[in-house]
Amino acid sequence: MNTGNFIKITYREAIKQGIREALQKDENIFLMGEDVGHYGGAFAVSKGLLQEFGSERIMDVPLSESGFVGAGIGAALSGMRPIVEIMTVNFSLLAMDQIANNAATLLHMSGGQFNVPLVIRMGCGIGRQLAAQHSHSWEPLFAHIAGLKVLAAGTHEDARGMLLTALDDPDPVIIFEYTFLLNKEAEIPTTAGAVDITKAKVLRQGTDISIISYGACIHKALDAAKELATAGINAEVIDLRILRPIDDSTILTSVKKTNKVLLVEDAWASLNVSSEISARIMENAFYELDLPVQRLSGVEVPIPYPKHLEDAALPQTSDIINQVKKMLQYG
Amino acid sequence: MIVMDQETEIQILTASDRDRGLQLLYQMKLIRRFEEKSAELYSKEKIRGFLHLYVGEEAVAVGVIQNLTADDNLLSTYREHGHALARGINPGSIMAEMYGKVQGCSRGRGGSMHLFDAATKFYGGNAIVAGHLAMAVGMALASKKQKKNNITCCFFGEGAAAEGEFHEAMNLAALWSVPVLFVCENNLYAMGTAIRYSHSVVEIEKKGPAYGIETEAVDGMNVLSVQKAAKLAIEKVRTAGKPFLLVCNTYRFRAHSMFDAELYRDKSEVEEWKKKDPISQLQNLMSNQDIISLKDIDEINEKIESEVLKAVEFAEKGTWEPVEDLKKFVYSEARI
Structure with missing residues (x-):
């Protein structure tokens, strides 16, 4: 519903719009993650994107969190701009070695030679009765790691715009998205786009x-x-x-x-x-x-x-x- | 005692192979001498931290890397001095790195385990065992997506093949059909644990086919065998755009690191393997076939001695990165 300069959308739709806009503007950007393609995203965030962009740009991956995050790092080192989706933060610990030991260290450890322009998105949050292994708030773990930029998208504007700015960043960026908010509607400006990722x-x-x-x-x-x-x-x-x-x-x-x-x-x-x-x-x-x-x-x-x-x-x-x-x- | 029982093909060299032979010999000897010097400098506390020597395994790095182009990517392990030298990184900048000097190939920030060099597309020096395998797959994926003709070559030890990361990387490489050459340097020990204590199937070459990856095992103590096998493997990877697993059976003559008392293997086993020393093997082969003279060998040795001394001198003269730069490159300075 368009009300003048604002449009009412769900948090899910906001994320999807961000991904679509990114894929449209740069051919080096691709999305990979578990069930992002044929299934349409575990939370239906990427529904329809496989049909729109094809399997080269929307890549389903096997249940290999460490493997595909590592592959994302490699692709980023070689000139691509991967958006790696880890279905939920709960599975991200399986990829923690890649994130902490590779993505976060390579630039400094190589004396400034190799930056890792990788964006990792992950669904997170508590409040959906998913019990102890699917309800972790692991933001502090990631926020502890020097070399990463860690963003929490609590609003619709950020859900839409943080990704776009993160993809312009030369360094690894982790974006937390909150599954509890997926169906929540809010009004965002029709002109909403990239947002600042330096300020509270x-x-x-x-x-x-x-x-x-x-x-x-x-x-x-x-x-x-x-x-x-x-x-x-x-x-x-x-x-x-x-x-x-x-x-x-x-x-x-x-x-x-x-x-x-x-x-x-x-x-x-x-x-x-x-x-x-x-x-x-x-x-x-x-x-x-x-x-x-x-x-x-x-x-x-x-x-x-x-x-x-x-x-x-x-x-x-x-x-x-x-x-x-x-x-x-x-x- | 574990001694690899492998038939090594007798290579017939011709006079026209002289240059190639000399080059291989030079590279292997350079690595050997460079590392002997490193061990000496470690004792003198010029080099600190961990120092993992490649002595005995030189034929693998030299035999494989010969066949790569300048545009190919290379990833290695924490035992990577040999790969770095074979790739053509300046020995001075490698030595300076081990000294921790800012003139080092990673500005002195990585040390022995983390040699990096953008100019030669050398992506480490990776010290979490198997952590770089998935990165190699991703680099090969990028080449495929960008329709480039370069391949990615990834070295790792048999210890890495016990990691879950190995399974994930093999599966992804085959599933995505990307141009990556996996080179497993099977030196029979993951630090101090013999392969029979860490793998249910000790023939690493049996693991590749499970993923649909073409695989070959080769005598890693014979540089000519390695070179021949690697050449074919690389051609296949490049033309078919598919992964290949090359298992090089080799042996580390020295301890795992400078802290290793080597309590886990018999001296007699080490001595047995030393009979297969890749440098002596090639040198003897060339001498027996009269394509190398004692004078040639002396010349090579002298050249290497001066090259290594030059590297040490460069490192000695190097400077320390200013403490003010400590936080430089935690994040990129300029947005791309």
């Missing part, structure tokens, strides 16, 4: 507290902020977007404005992205804080299957609201 983004301006998050979790933060507004609390919501290298300035600017910070993410608390953001705030804006930085993270358990337990294992909108009220000594 203030999604909602506020003055009382900074709620900082990334990925699908930002929607819980936004819902919480909306609810808090009815109670007269004006929360600022920041989408980190880029988990490596982290954009300090957007965070610190917000801290200086609100003097209070709540960090929210699904990943386990120990050594997660919030741990890093918290440390940076301590190092650079300690005296700006009215009270200690607080975190809401995933409970440190393998994610269980039943909905009530899964919900209890993750920060929920109500948890964010309660935590903010507690921090502001509200009511």
Whole structure:
């Protein structure tokens, strides 16, 4: 539905539009991944692309995560621009050696001779009752690795545009896409295209507290902020977007404005992205804080299957609201 | 005791083969001398970290790489000094790399295990066993997609053939039908574990056909046999655009690395294999057929001695990368 300068699309459609646009503009770009072709993508993201672009550009691959990620690195070293799709982040650990030991190291280790212009997309996220082996939030693992750029597409615009910018980048870029959002609709500008991949983004301006998050979790933060507004609390919501290298300035600017910070993410608390953001705030804006930085993270358990337990294992909108009220000594 | 029982074809050399023979001999001797020197420099703590020597296996690198074109890609393992020298990377820049000097072929950042050189399309120096096999498949895939005539040549040891990555890479290479030559250097030991303790089927050449990959095993101690087999294999890879697995049965005369006390094999086994020394074999063959004189051999040895000394001198004179550059090339400086 086209409403003037905006168009309403699903998150799934946004990803697909990004891939299509990329394939149309550069013949060296090709998509490879498990079930991306004949099946149409495990989440129907690439449905129809095989018919449109042919099997040279849309390559089904065997269940060989390490093999096809490694092949993507090789192809990238030899002048191609592969988009490698790992069906879900849960399987990405099988390719971790290729990502951490090859993609991330080659440029530095070769003294600047060999860059790896590879984009890896992977579906991720919790909240679909898929139990412990299909519900990991592995963003912190990847964000830990020097040499990678790590992006989390929490919004429709990013789902559409991050890929395009990543494909122009000379270095390996990991893009996390959130399966929980696939059917969610949102309006994006009809002119939406490549987006910046260096800065965090203030999604909602506020003055009382900074709620900082990334990925699908930002929607819980936004819902919480909306609810808090009815109670007269004006929360600022920041989408980190880029988990490596982290954009300090957007965070610190917000801290200086609100003097209070709540960090929210699904990943386990120990050594997660919030741990890093918290440390940076301590190092650079300690005296700006009215009270200690607080975190809401995933409970440190393998994610269980039943909905009530899964919900209890993750920060929920109500948890964010309660935590903010507690921090502001509200009511 | 494990001694490969293989019939080696007696090669008849003619006078016209003299130049080829001299070249092969020169390259193998250069690798041998360069590495002996490296071991010496390691003892003097000029070279640090890991140092894996190729002594005994020279016929494989020299025999195979001879047949590649400048446009072909080459990937190797952490035991890659021989491949780098055979590929024509300047010995000085290799030695400087082992010293960790900025004049090294990887700016001194990789050391012995990570030689890289864009000019000769030498993609490492890869030290996670079998981690580079899939990259080789991807490079060959790129050649196919770009309709280029170059091939990708990928060296690895028999230890790598026990990794899951080997299975994935073989399957992908055959499935996609891409021009990659896999060269398995079977030196019988994955570090200190004998092949009989790591493979249920010790004949590596039996593994290729399971993927539909044409495979051949060759006496890796005989440079002429390797060269002949590699030439045919490379022609096939280039013309058919399909993978090929060449298994070179060879032996490492020295320890796995400088930290290895070699408790896992008998000295007598090593001595037995030394009788098949690829350098002596070629030299004796040429002498017996009167196409090389003692004077020629002396000249080669002298030339190599001066080449190696020159490399050491270059490394000694090299400089350290400034600490300010530590973070350079974590990411590319300019967008492409």
